[in-house]
Amino acid sequence: MSPPILKVPSNASGTNPSHVSMPTTSKKRLLNGHLKASSPDYEVQQKHHNDALKPLQNNSDDNGAPGLSSRRPVLHEGLAQKLSAGKNEQGRHKGVVNEQKKAALLKLRKELPIWNHERLIRQSLSGNKDIMLMVGETGSGKSTQVPQFLMTEPWCKRCIAITQPRRVAAISLARRVADEMGMTLGAPACQVGYSVRFDTSIGPNTRIKFLTEGMLLQEMLRDPTLPQYSAVIVDEVHERSVNVDLILGFLRNLVSSKRAAMKVVVMSATADVEGLTKFFQDGLREKTISNGTDRKATKVHSQGTSSSSTGSAKAHHTKDYTVDAFSDRISTCLIKGRQFDVKTTYVHEPTQDFVEEALKTIFRIHCKEPLPGDILVFLTGQETVESLQRLVNEYAGGLDEKTPKILTLPLFAALPQIAQQRVFDKAPHFTRKVILATNIAETSITVPGIRYVIDCGKVKMKHFRNNLGLESLLVKPISMSSAIQRQGRAGREAPGQCFRLYTERSFQELQKVTTPEILRCDLSQALLTIMARGVPVQDIITFPFLDRPSDESLKQALTQLLQLGALNESAHFSHTGKQLARLPLSPTLGRVILEAAKPERDCLSEIIDIIACLSVENIFLNIHTEEKKEAAEEARRSLFRREGDHLTLLATIRAYSEEQSDRRAWSDRHFVSHRAMQNVIDIRKQLRAQCVQMKLLDRNATEGSRMDEDTKAAMLQCLLRGFATNTARLMPDGSYKTMVGNQVVAIHPTSVLFGRKVEAIVFSEFVFTNRSYARGVSAVQLSWVGDVLAGAT
DNA sequence: GAGCACTGC
Incomplete structure (x- = not known):
């Protein structure tokens, strides 16, 4: 196996890349046994930790936590040290360094x-x-x-x-x-x-x-x-x-x-x-x-x-x-905290278009206020971030030479880590950084150098609708506490200013605190968690919730758990329930795993691979430009399976695993997210270990590799067991209607089954935007759906 | 032919 190429982050502003020392990185790669160490995220961690002697200077939150999030595991320093040569001397040296640090x-x-x-x-x-x-x-x-x-x-x-x-x-x-x-x-x-x-x-x-x-x-x-x-x-x-x-x-x-x-x-x-x-x-x-x-x-x-x-x-x-x-x-x-004063201003009239208002505010600040002092703009999502970025760059071109330059930097979770990292780089000379961020900058990432905050007053938030049993993302006004949190981002290092793109009156009318998540999500997993820790079903009603969810949503979650078999007929917490609670998955995905472990299904290895893919964000990269779209379609053709998205995921993880030399290059070639795939591999490993421990999987079982007709049918039937209510049949007019509830649902354009007509489908995700969409779709036989629905009720 | 904020086991 040839070692992966170590990519040192390079950027125009000339950050010193010396924190990436080759010997350490190779050592860590050896210890990790695979490609992890070459991920840029690791380098970010290194950078912060080497800064330990000058703490609280940058990127450190209240907690001293580095601002940038990393999803990659980090190797323990102690272990790495033990394995290194000349450890005694190094240990003594380390002791001295430790004492110096401490002092x-x-x-x-x-x-x-x-x-x-x-x-x-x-x-x-x-x-x-x-x-x-x-x-x-x-x-x-x-x-x-x-x-x-x-x-x-x-x-x-x-x-x-x-x-x-x-x-x-x-x-x-x-x-x-x-x-x-x-x-x-x-x-x-x-x-x-x-x-x-x-x-x-x-x-x-x-x-x-x-x-x-x-x-x-x-x-x-x-x-x-x-x-x-x-x-x-x-x-x-x-x-x-x-x-x-x-x-x-x-x-x-x-x-x-x-x-x-x-x-x-x-x-x-x-x-x-x-x-x-x-x-x-x-x-x-x-x-x-x-x-x-x-x-x-x-x-x-x-x-x-x-x-x-x-x-x-x-x-x-x-x-x-x-x-x-x-x-x-x-x-x-x-x-009391350590916070500088932040002067706050509001707009006088409510604004129709906060992107346009933000644009004006950015240039008002930029032309009036001296450097240093970067601007942080809170927006709702990737789309608003990118459109404002285009606008700002356009207008910045027209600035005269005496005015400082503007460097716009987007910041949202879906952005590759290397791009997220750029918000920490020092701005070039005579340049003001304008960071266009989603809510990620409110809690997860602390950007240094901010003196000005622009707050659009909105946030994209997930809501669960009990009656429909589906979640949707909606743009909502933020809460007052959230507005104060955003405002505070301007006063971390010096007195700052906050510009709210809404009226003072609207601020006064905001909800005091953000509605706790437990009041707006599907509760089946939470109830499973509670019951698996010794609370009997009948005592759920007296569980001390800080905010009690409605009876309706509790009831809906219990019904769901009953359907999955987590509760037995006498409404007691079952063995299946205990098993579901041990899996690091939603109850539905967990149920698919348990089904696959049954001797008559015998496809657990394969199902674990699929479930691992379903429990990370999209493994396929979104393509924006036309020519790339064609290239992506061509490259991914070998991975696509006509049976649907789930078998396509299985084919993808298998091809990725089989790639021995350079998985990053393989991912780039196939327009697959390498970061997501690394995550999939970690989750697969964890799920396999958990299944071995629960005696569902043999320790020596091979990784999922079968793709014969019987195994394929078995896999789809396992999916059906977990997603019995996420099924739809083809109507004579070519549309699909759900088997439960008789709702029209369309196959999402990102699905491999998009535009195809099959007698019935099962889907692992239901999203509501302009219309109802099924995502993660597989073709199934109508008779199978009938069987599983009959069995589950 | 769409458009998804953010976490976590």
Whole structure:
């Protein structure tokens, strides 16, 4: 196998590429065993980590997290070090470096707003005080300092867990805290570790463990009481992911049940403190009252009114709990952040076209305000980003020579990493950077150098419609907290300005906080998560949701789980349900896996490959230009299968796997996303391991390679079992109508079956834009659909 | 003949 070519990111602004040292990279590639190390994402990580001696200077968020997200696994420094030659000397050297780092960092730590609160924070969790709610504004240092304050407390005998919504944040926080403690992340002696999907660095001495929310939930599957931890710190709660809501519910039960000695810290940037306090007080109160009284009645009393209103829990709770005997077990802590003033202006009249308004505002700022000071524009999606970019570039051509130049930089998730990285490069001389971003810049990526923010006031958001059972993406007004978050991006390094492309009146009318995800998504996976961690079906109604989803959406999710067999006929959580919960997949995709493992189907290896493809974003690149479109069609022809998109995916992953020399070049040739394919390979590996562990797959089973007629039929029937309700039949007029609900649905133009007429189809995705579309489509026999529908109901 | 924000196991 010839080594892949190492691509050093090159760009016009002349960034020093010296952070990519060839020996290290080759070493990592050897250790990883395949092509991963040559991915540009890895280089980004290196760059940040080598900057450890000058922390908080760039790209560092509140947490010290690098701003750019990377999905690629990182190898542990400790392991790499052990395998390198002359390790003793290097180890000593490392020790000196560690001490130097530690000393340099201590100076910076002492300047953090949180530093003077150490005693108070320790006291807040001493004795019988179990819960602390902490509001720490951006830049307060809470994520890095609080675990270090607490780890030496007498009650802290075991590990401290601290959860993060994103992988990069967990990894870079761990690295930062290890540096502050003078340790080497990944070395056996290190007291700091992390755990994220596909990548773990935990040693025998780990005392502080950063992990993603999903990972903590995964650990609860083994033991819901989390006996390995003395404390759990839940960070970034204001983002209100489904997982964080579930974790808070479990932790409330845990603390109030007192089954385990457990301290809980809830941290947030803009928390609704009253709502959270009330939430945990209710838990403690409920437990006390339920001693000897009617448990059910108490539970209904304490949370029955929490309806699906979009606001926080605050609105429902009034005077009866304000003075509470349990409040001494809960403390609150407010830490000021480090934020410069941001002057905010509004438009006087509501605007029709925010792209045009943004264009005007950009040039108004550019011509009036001196350098330095880059502009960050918040837009809704790729399309608005690209059209504004065209406009700005067009107008920038007409600027006179005395005015600084403009460099426009797009920023959205679908953009290749190498292009995302450009927002971190220093602007060329006499040039102002204008970053055109989606919501990715609100939470995931912190762009340095921003003094001006332009906020269109809109966001693209997913909504789940219960009655139709489908999700759609809609452009919606942002919430007030989101507007404040965007505004704050202008004041990270110096006083800044924020231009809101909406009126002050519209701002006042915005929803206070963003509707939590749990109120607008399909709940089947969340319910599966809850039940697999020991909550019986009938107790779901009393699960402590911070915001309770509507009965209707709960019922819909239960119906879905019943159809998939996660609940048996007597509505108890079944063995199938337990198995589905162990798979890192949606319940429907999981069900397809379980079906494929049945002896009469016997196509698990093949199905795992297909499911791995379905659980990443599109593996085929979108083509924009006409000539490329033809080239892409030609190149992909060998991969297409007439049976439909699922077998096409299987053919693609197989061709990719068989490519031994240069998979990146293969991907480029076939207009396939190399990044997505690397992800597919990781997921396939994880799914195979999980299936082996669950005794569904033989350890020595070969990778999916069969494509005979019987296997093909078996695969499609497995897909049908998971997607029984995503089926449609051909009507005499040539349209397709769903078997359940009799709705018209069209095959999406990106499907290989587009324009074809087959008697019936099964599809893995249903999207609603201008009309209803089926995406991920395969042709099936009508009789099969009849069978599966009869069987499932 | 379409047009998809962002995470995570």
